[in-house]
Structure formats: structure tokens, C-alpha cells
Amino acid sequence: MADNAGPERIGKMRRVSALVIWLGIILVIPLLSDAQDVRLTATVNRNEVGLNDQFQYSVDVSGKSTSLPDVQFPDFSDFYVLSGPNTSTSIQWVNGVMTSSKTFSFFLQPRQEGRFTVAPASITISGKTISSNEILINVKKETATPAPADPQTRRSPGDEISADNLFLVARVDRISAFLRQQIIVEYKLYFRVNVRGYNIDKLPANAGFWTEDFKMPAQPIIENEVINGINYNVATLKRVALFPTQVGELTIEPMQVTLETLVQTRRQRSLFDSFFDDPFGRTVQKTISSKPLTIRVKPLPEEGRPIGFNGAVGNYRLSVSADKREVLTNEAISLKVVLSGTGNIKLVDLPIPVIPSDIEKYEPKISSDVKTDGNTITGVKSAEYILIPRIEGQYQIKPIRFSFFDPSAQKYHTLSSAAIDLNIEKRSGTIAGSTLQPGGFSRQQVKLLGQDIRFIKEFSEFRPTGQRIHLSLPIWASILSGIILFIGFVAINSYQVKLSSNELLLRSRKAGKHAAKILSAAKKQLNASDQSAFYKAISLALQVFVRDKLGLELTELSTENVRRVLEKRQINNSEIEDYLSVLQESDLRQFANMISNADDRKEIYNRARDILTRLEKWI
Amino acid sequence: MVNFLAASNRAEEFQIGNERYQQGAYEEALQHYYQILSDGYESGALYFNIGNTYYKLDQLGKARLYYERAAKFMEGDESLTENINILRLRLVDQIEPPPQFFLSAWWQYAINFLPLNALIWIEVILLWLVLILLSIRIYYRSRGRGTRLSLPYHTALVIFIAATLICIQKIYNLETERHGVIMKPSVTLFAEPKQGGTEVFVLHEGTKVKIERQNQNWFEIRLEDGKTGWLEGDHFEII
Numbered sequence: 001m002a003d004n005a006g007p008e009r010i011g012k013m014r015r016v017s018a019l020v021i022w023l024g025i026i027l028v029i030p031l032l033s034d035a036q037d038v039r040l041t042a043t044v045n046r047n048e049v050g051l052n053d054q055f056q057y058s059v060d061v062s063g064k065s066t067s068l069p070d071v072q073f074p075d076f077s078d079f080y081v082l083s084g085p086n087t088s089t090s091i092q093w094v095n096g097v098m099t100s101s102k103t104f105s106f107f108l109q110p111r112q113e114g115r116f117t118v119a120p121a122s123i124t125i126s127g128k129t130i131s132s133n134e135i136l137i138n139v140k141k142e143t144a145t146p147a148p149a150d151p152q153t154r155r156s157p158g159d160e161i162s163a164d165n166l167f168l169v170a171r172v173d174r175i176s177a178f179l180r181q182q183i184i185v186e187y188k189l190y191f192r193v194n195v196r197g198y199n200i201d202k203l204p205a206n207a208g209f210w211t212e213d214f215k216m217p218a219q220p221i222i223e224n225e226v227i228n229g230i231n232y233n234v235a236t237l238k239r240v241a242l243f244p245t246q247v248g249e250l251t252i253e254p255m256q257v258t259l260e261t262l263v264q265t266r267r268q269r270s271l272f273d274s275f276f277d278d279p280f281g282r283t284v285q286k287t288i289s290s291k292p293l294t295i296r297v298k299p300l301p302e303e304g305r306p307i308g309f310n311g312a313v314g315n316y317r318l319s320v321s322a323d324k325r326e327v328l329t330n331e332a333i334s335l336k337v338v339l340s341g342t343g344n345i346k347l348v349d350l351p352i353p354v355i356p357s358d359i360e361k362y363e364p365k366i367s368s369d370v371k372t373d374g375n376t377i378t379g380v381k382s383a384e385y386i387l388i389p390r391i392e393g394q395y396q397i398k399p400i401r402f403s404f405f406d407p408s409a410q411k412y413h414t415l416s417s418a419a420i421d422l423n424i425e426k427r428s429g430t431i432a433g434s435t436l437q438p439g440g441f442s443r444q445q446v447k448l449l450g451q452d453i454r455f456i457k458e459f460s461e462f463r464p465t466g467q468r469i470h471l472s473l474p475i476w477a478s479i480l481s482g483i484i485l486f487i488g489f490v491a492i493n494s495y496q497v498k499l500s501s502n503e504l505l506l507r508s509r510k511a512g513k514h515a516a517k518i519l520s521a522a523k524k525q526l527n528a529s530d531q532s533a534f535y536k537a538i539s540l541a542l543q544v545f546v547r548d549k550l551g552l553e554l555t556e557l558s559t560e561n562v563r564r565v566l567e568k569r570q571i572n573n574s575e576i577e578d579y580l581s582v583l584q585e586s587d588l589r590q591f592a593n594m595i596s597n598a599d600d601r602k603e604i605y606n607r608a609r610d611i612l613t614r615l616e617k618w619i
Numbered sequence: 620m621v622n623f624l625a626a627s628n629r630a631e632e633f634q635i636g637n638e639r640y641q642q643g644a645y646e647e648a649l650q651h652y653y654q655i656l657s658d659g660y661e662s663g664a665l666y667f668n669i670g671n672t673y674y675k676l677d678q679l680g681k682a683r684l685y686y687e688r689a690a691k692f693m694e695g696d697e698s699l700t701e702n703i704n705i706l707r708l709r710l711v712d713q714i715e716p717p718p719q720f721f722l723s724a725w726w727q728y729a730i731n732f733l734p735l736n737a738l739i740w741i742e743v744i745l746l747w748l749v750l751i752l753l754s755i756r757i758y759y760r761s762r763g764r765g766t767r768l769s770l771p772y773h774t775a776l777v778i779f780i781a782a783t784l785i786c787i788q789k790i791y792n793l794e795t796e797r798h799g800v801i802m803k804p805s806v807t808l809f810a811e812p813k814q815g816g817t818e819v820f821v822l823h824e825g826t827k828v829k830i831e832r833q834n835q836n837w838f839e840i841r842l843e844d845g846k847t848g849w850l851e852g853d854h855f856e857i858i
Contacts, residue, residue: 453705454698456640456671460664462629462655469736470790478743486750490757497761 038063040071040123041224042132043231051141054082054109059121059132062101071104074119079108110139135229165192168237168257170290178298180243180313180344181407182376183209187238187255187290190225194262196283198237202256208246208297210344214239215373241377243313243344244297256289300405306414308351312404314343320353320400320417322387328427329392335420337364337400338382345379346370351402358391359422392426511548512616515541519609526601534601535590538608542583545612559584571618579615582607629655633665645672663692663734667699674706680824682706684800687827687858691793694734711823716843729781735789742786745779797830799840799855806855808848812837819848828855 038061045056059071073085084106091100110116115138120131166189173184189198220235237257244250263282300313316339323334337350346368355361362385370379389395397420405412469475499506507514522537543557550565559580566576586604636651652669655661666689673682686703693699707713719727733741752772759767801822809816812834822828828840836852 451705453671453674453702456637456668457664457698458637460630460633460662462633462660462662462665465656465659465661468793469739470786470793475739475743479746482743482747482750486754489754493754493758493761 038123038125038130040121040130040132041226041231042118042121042135042229043226044118044135044137044229047136047229048138048140049110051110051113051139054107055137056105057084057108057118057135058103058105060101060103061123062099064097064099070123072122072124073104073106074121076106076108076118078112078116079110082107082109110137113139113141115139133226133229137229166190166195166259166261166286166288168255168288168290170252170255170293172252172293172295174295175293176296176298177244178313178405178407178410179247179300180210180245180311180347180405182314182343183242183244183295184376185240185242185252185293186236189220189235189237189257189259190227190232191235191259191261192230192232195233195235196260196262198260199258200237200255201258201287202254202289204253204255206242206250206252208250209242209244209252210347212241212243212344212346212370212372212377214241214377242295243347244295247297247299250295250297252293252295254289254292256287258285258287260284261286301410304412306401306403306412308401308414309403309405309412310349312343312348312402313407314341314345314404315406315408316341316343316345316348316402316404316415318351318400318402318415318417320397320420322397322420322422325421326423326425327389328425329389330427331388333387333389333422335385335387335397336382337385337417338380339402340378340380341404342376342378343404344377345381348381348404350381350383351400353385353400354398355385355387356395356397358389358393359395359424360388360390362386362388389422389424392424395422395424396420397422507548508551511545512612514548515545515612518544519605519612522608523605526605527598531601532590535586535604538586538604539583539590542579542586542608542612545615546579549615569618571615575611575614575618578607578611582611629658629660633668636668640668640672640675643675645676648672649676661692663689663696663699665689666692667696667702671702674702679706679709680800680802683710683825683827684802684856684858687798687800690734691858692734692736695732696734706825710825712826714826714843717845729785730788730792735786735793738782738786738789742779742782745775745782749775749779798858799828799830799838800858801826801828801855803854806850808840808850810848812839812849814851816849820846822850827858830857 041060041062043058043060047055049055059073061071085104086106088103088105089100090103091098093099115136118135118137120134122129122131124130169188169190171186171188174181177183189195216236216238220237223234225232225234238255242252261284263284319336319338319340321336321338323336324331327333335353335355337353339345339348339350350366364383364385366381366383368379368381370377399419400417401414402416403412403414518537518541522534522541525534525537528534543554546552546562546566547554547557550569552561552565563576563580566579567573582604586608589600589604632651632654636648636655639645639648639651649669649672652665652672655665666685670682670685670689673679673685683703683706686699686706689696689699690703749772752768752775755768756766756772759765801824804824806822808819808822810819811817822842826842828842831839831841831847833839834849837849838852838855839847839849840855841847
């Protein structure tokens with residue numbers, strides 16, 4: 001037993017000490033918390049009162065501290081204080097955080113008509129003064145509205161669900177926007193009644209807007225809001241971001257909700273009525289809707305619009321990065337283009353990088369992520385390109401530009417990424433696993449990057465319109481001149497050939513001259529001692545003449561032959577006889593060695609000359 | 620002197636037109652080019668540039684018309700052939716000419732190899748060459764000194780005869796054949812020269828057609844693939 005008692009006692013002691021520590025933590029933590037967590041709110045249950053009515057003024061102090069300091073109440077000199085301050089305290093634990101609140105309430109009655117301001121209540125914590133809100137009270141002579149009195153006993157169901165106590169408000173963060181600028185619409189339910197549940201009947205169909213819903217918690221968070229001093233519970237039922245896609249006056253349509261409210265049963269009713277009712281009240285369905293809103297949508301300014309602008313509105317950041325900058329050929333590089341920011345990122349087109357043509361680019365993997373749980377719609381859109389360089393060298397991916405319109409600054413911005421330099425080394429052919437032929441990729445044809453028509457002609461010679469070249473003068477002039485020159489040449493040539501090729505004709509032409517030459521040589525021999533030379537010359541002259549004239553050879557010059565040929569030429573017989581007798585006499589005297597004097601010789605010479613002259617005429 | 624001044628004006632207009640084209644002010648460029656035409660002057664380069672300008676303005680019908688007009692002056696020009704081919708790729712009507720017998724294909728190629736104004740001067744030079752060579756041969760042969768320059772002479776003669784045939788064919792084509800380019804986006808062709816006849820086929824802007832005959836304002840046309848049909852004169856423009 002003794003052996004067992006030891007551990008048991010130790011266990012008990014441990015539990016006690018743990019409890020003490022926990023208590024200490026619980027008590028000390030609130031004291032340590034900051035004074036700034038303290039909130040001070042002043043409310044009234046109504047702010048229009050008749051001169052004889054009373055109303056409730058409450059100051060609510062809430063904070064994380066248990067020891068809340070005293071409240072400095074305002075001066076109630078314009079009112080009679082009927083009772084108060086009545087204090088009520090509550091402590092709440094929410095998510096491990098303790099909140100305590102203290103409510104001080106006064107029942108006041110106005111002293112006179114008019115508008116009065118209840119000054120703020122204040123509180124001083126660790127040297128800081130925190131003030132509540134001011135409240136305006138309008139005091140009229142008569143009671144404006146039925147006296148609210150105690151809600152527990154006097155309200156009817158109809159009153160309770162009046163428009164004052166339950167309404168839906170659509171609230172926009174701006175009423176005038178640029179095209180595609182983000183507009184945030186909040187649908188808020190204000191209520192002072194017990195709402196058990198709601199159902200959105202009609203979602204606003206907003207024509208002319210691209211709509212993006214915000215993610216809402218499953219159970220709406222209920223907050224307090226004071227409007228004109230009246231405290232409302234507020235639940236945000238829906239938040240949407242609208243991106244106008246048209247210019248002009250656009251309407252945000254109302255949203256309609258059906259609410260289930262719990263209404264307290266009247267105590268004055270009969271026993272049976274209340275018997276069938278819910279002991280805590282009756283459920284009433286009520287349909288309410290928000291008011292339509294009008295948004296004025298302005299077009300984006302023309303001024304300063306960048307060239308590459310493609311309609312992105314909002315505020316963006318662009319980053320372009322490559323995972324590697326120094327690689328071997330045929331090794332993959334991942335190029336990431338990331339655009340992030342506020343705006344309709346789903347509808348924004350990512351800028352496309354310009355990749356040098358020796359680097360193969362594959363279709364990008366595009367992903368977009370839109371965050372709908374923040375205050376505004378933000379998102380990230382990225383494209384990942386796989387690049388495979390095929391040829392070694394230094395390449396540069398040129399800076400990528402992206403333009404957008406910033407509606408808050410009302411200015412266009414152009415983002416430009418940094419240029420990315422790639423250094424591609426040649427993969428040596430001996431590397432294991434490389435099945436490529438050395439230089440297998442380096443041989444390639446000039447790639448056609450685009451096709452367009454060829455450029456215009458810079459120079460031109462002009463001709464009168466409608467001129468037909470084949471009918472033009474220079475052509476025909478040159479053709480005809482060529483032909484005429486040719487014909488001329490042929491004619492002259494054939495004439496020349498006729499002259500030169502027919503020597504006999506030439507001889508016959510020159511026969512007279514030739515004979516005359518020989519005769520003149522004979523004339524010199526008239527008085528010479530050797531008579532045979534003279535007669536030889538005379539004979540030669542006669543023979544040469546006939547030979548040349550008739551185209552004969554010297555051997556053919558027999559008397560008979562000459563006579564026949566001359567007769568053929570139809571020459572007078574007397575002439576033929578003359579010729580032959582002169583020739584005979586000359587031959588005879590040449591060889592017969594007859595003595596002849598100068599007169600004889602002169603006679604023969606004259607006869608020969610005469611006959612040759614006469615024959616020249618005949619032939 | 621007046622003529623010289625006018626010539627420099629034309630060159631200037633052409634220059635300005637080219638500058639406007641380069642700046643992308645195509646409408647203005649056209650005005651300058653048309654000024655030269657309205658002055659009564661033309662050239663292959665001018666028609667080529669007008670064609671290019673219309674191409675840039677995306678008026679493919681007119682671009683084709685002016686390219687085809689340019690072809691009459693600068694047939695066989697490489698840029699022109701390429702531009703017409705690029706333009707044809709963008710046309711709606713893709714007409715495949717039927718395959719030709721190889722000889723007629725060669726003949727067609729020979730005919731289209733050079734523009735007439737160049738060919739006709741080559742023809743003149745060839746004529747002179749043949750006649751000079753022939754003269755030399757006659758000179759020597761008539762003097763009994765044998766036949767000379769046989770190969771050059773016969774080569775020149777064969778080329779000359781071929782060139783003459785091509786020239787005659789070209790002149791014949793030029794004088795007898797008329798072509799047109801469809802100018803409307805879509806034109807229906809009929810079997811007879813009357814509205815409401817049997818519809819034969821539909822042609823689109825930029826298609827070149829051969830004009831066979833005329834009947835008042837109706838023209839019978841033939842396509843490269845041999846189809847024929849009638850259409851009204853205001854749907855196309857004669858090259």
C-alpha cells in the first residue's frame with residue numbers, strides 16, 4: 001500500500017498545481033491586455049421623442065479586461081434623469097478570448113422642445129481617453145410615433161417587423177467607375193428583431209457587369225452598427241465584385257431575401273391562442289429587398305493609352321523568370337510569366353514572350369487563381385513555357401511589356417520585365433545518352449518568319465498611257481533599217497563577185513587598152529634597125545586584142561578559129577578580112593626577112609590601129 | 620523643255636507616293652500614284668506600287684487588277700510574281716488550272732518569261748545579229764573561201780526564229796485576248812446573258828477571268844479550269 005501511496009499523492013499534487021497555473025493564466029491574461037481593446041458605444045432606443053415621453057440612453061463598455069474603469073457620463077442638463085445609471089454586466093468567451101461588457105442605462109425625459117445633442121461619454125484607461133459617439137435627439141411637442149415602451153410587453157407582430165426594424169441595404173464602394181474597374185457591392189441586413197434564418201430568393205442579375213462572388217462564411221457574422229443612435233444588428237449576406245463591361249448608366253438590381261423572424265406572442269391573448277403558439281413566440285415570414293443602385297460607368301481615357309494596352313484595369317505586377325540561364329543545347333528551360341494583382345485577372349490576357357527562333361517554344365501551361373476571400377478580388381495568372389534551345393549561342397528574351405489602367409491613379413501604367421540573357425553551350429557529341437549526330441541541329445534552312453508582299457519599286461520610267469510597243473516607230477525603224485542594209489550589202493557583194501570572179505570579162509574590157517599599149521610600144525620601133533621587133537609587136541597587139549576580147553587562149557588563135565569566132569559575133573566580113581590581112585602581112589614581114597622602109601612600117605602601123613579601133617566598136 | 624519638266628514632276632509624284640507608302644499613309648500614296656495616271660503616263664512599276672498599296676488597304680480586287688496591269692509591262696518580274704502568288708492565297712476562289720501537256724507548259728513559260736517590250740528589243744538585236752552573220756558568210760562563200768561561222772549563225776537563227784514566234788504569239792494575245800478581274804465580293808454567273816437565267820457558279824473578288832465575247836453589257840468569261848459563264852459588265856474591270 002505504502003508503495004502505492006507515493007505516486008498517488010504526487011499525482012494529486014500535480015493536478016492541484018496545474019489548476020493553480022490555469023487559474024493564474026485566466027486571471028492574469030485579461031489584465032495584461034491592451035487598453036485599446038476597450039470600446040465605448042452610446043445608444044438610444046429612439047431619437048424622436050415627444051415632450052412627455054421618456055427614452056432610454058445606454059452606454060455600453062466592452063473590452064477584454066475584467067476590471068473596466070468607471071465611465072464619465074455626459075451632462076444630462078437638457079433632460080430629466082428619471083432613473084439610472086442601471087448597470088448590467090456580461091462576460092463572453094469567444095474562441096478562447098474573454099470579452100466583458102458593462103451597460104449603463106438611463107431613462108431620460110426631455111425638458112423642452114428642440115434638437116439636443118447628448119455629448120459623448122468617455123472613459124480613461126492607462127492615460128488614454130476613449131469617447132463614445134454623440135447622439136442627436138429631436139424633441140417634439142406631440143409624440144411622433146407610438147411610444148415604443150417596453151418591447152417585452154407592448155409590441156404587436158406587425159409593428160415589430162416594420163421597415164425601421166428590418167431592412168436590406170445594398171452598399172457600393174463607389175457610384176462612379178471606369179470601364180472594368182472593380183466595384184464592390186455588399187448586401188447588408190439590418191435588424192432589431194429576432195431573425196432565425198434567411199433565404200436569398202432572387203440573386204441580382206446585373207446586365208452589363210462581369211460578376212465575381214466573394215466567399216462568405218456559412219453563418220453570417222453579426223456586428224453592431226449604430227444608425228442615428230439606434231443600435232442595429234448587421235449581417236452581411238452577400239458580397240460581390242462587379243466589373244462593368246459597358247459604358248453609361250448601369251443599374252445594380254435589387255436583391256430579395258425572405259427572412260424567418262420570431263415574434264413575441266402578446267401576453268394579453270387568451271389561453272387557447274397561446275397554447276397553440278410557440279411558447280417563445282411565433283415565426284413570421286417576411287420578404288424584403290434592397291433598393292436598386294445606379295452606377296455611372298466612364299470609358300477609359302484615350303489620353304496616354306499605351307500601344308500594347310488590351311483592356312486590363314486594376315493594379316498588376318508582372319514577373320518573368322527563367323529557372324536556368326546557362327544550359328546545354330537540347331536542355332529544357334522553364335520560363336514563367338506571372339501576372340498578379342487586383343482586378344478582373346480572369347479576363348486579362350497574359351503578354352506573350354518573344355522567343356528567338358532558334359529556341360523551340362512549346363505551348364504554355366496557363367493557370368489562374370482568383371482569391372475571393374479578401375476585401376477585393378485579387379488573383380494570380382501564370383504561364384509556364386518550356387523552351388528547348390537547339391543551337392548554341394547567346395540569346396536574349398526581350399523584355400515583356402504589359403499595360404494596364406490604374407483607376408485609382410486614373411493613369412495608364414506599362415510594366416516591363418527585365419530582359420533575360422540565355423547562354424547556350426554546345427553539348428559535346430560524346431556525352432552519354434546523347435543520340436544526336438554532331439551538328440545535327442545546326443544545319444537548317446533560313447526559316448520564313450512571316451510572309452508578306454514584296455516592297456514597292458523605287459524607280460520607274462514612264463510612258464504615255466496606251467502606247468503599244470509593237471507598233472512603235474523605233475522598233476520598226478530598226479527592223480527595216482537592218483533589212484535594207486542587208487539587201488544593200490547582198491547587192492553590192494554580188495556585183496563585186498561578178499566583177500572579180502569573171503576575169504575574162506575584165507580582160508575583154510581591158511583588151512583595147514592592152515592592145516593600144518602594145519601598139520604604142522611598136523610605134524617606138526618605127527625607125528629602129530631591127531624590123532622584126534616592130535612587126536612582132538604589131539602581131540602581138542592584134543592577137544592580144546582578139547584573145548582578150550573574145551576570151552580565147554593564144555593557142556586557139558589560128559586564122560580559121562579567129563574567123564569563125566569573129567563571124568559568130570556577127571562582125572562584117574570586110575573587117576575580118578582586114579584584120580586577118582594585117583595580121584598575115586605583119587607575120588610575113590616578121591619572119592620572111594623582107595626589107596621594109598619606114599613608110600611601109602608606118603602603113604602597117606596605121607592599118608593595125610584602124611582595124612583595132614573599128615573592132616573595138618564592133619565587139 | 621516643257622516635256623522635261625513634266626517628266627521630273629512625274630518622278631517627283633512617284634517619289635512622294637513611295638514615301639507616303641513607306642509611312643503607311645496608303646490613301647495619300649494612292650493619290651500621288653493616280654496623279655501620274657491622270658497625267659496620261661503609266662509604267663509597270665507604277666501599277667505594281669498601286670497594287671501593293673491596295674493590298675495594304677486590304678482591297679484585294681483592286682490589288683489584283685493593278686498587279687495584272689503591271690504584268691503587261693514587267694512579265695516575269697520576280698517580285699510581281701511573288702506578290703500575285705501571295706495575293707492569290709488570300710482570295711476566296713482557289714482555281715486549279717488543269718495539268719498541261721509539257722510542251723504547252725514550256726510554251727506558256729516561254730511566253731511569260733519576258734515582257735513584250737523587252738522581248739521586242741531582243742528580237743531586233745537578234746535580227747541584226749542574224750543578218751550580220753549571214754552577210755559574213757555570204758561574203759566568204761561568194762569568194763570561194765569556204766563556209767565560216769556556221770555554228771554561231773545557226774544558233775542565232777534558231778533563237779531568232781523562236782523569239783519571233785514568241786513575239787508573234789504575244790502580240791496576238793495582246794491584241795485579241797482580254798482579261799478581267801472580279802471587283803465585287805460575290806458575283807453569280809449565269810448560263811445565258813440575262814438576269815434570272817440558270818446560275819452556273821459564283822465568283823469572288825480578285826479572281827482573274829478571260830473574256831471570250833460580249834453581248835451588250837454581258838460578257839462571257841472563261842476560268843483557268845475551263846468553266847464558262849456570263850456576267851454583267853459592272854461586276855468586273857478589264858485589265
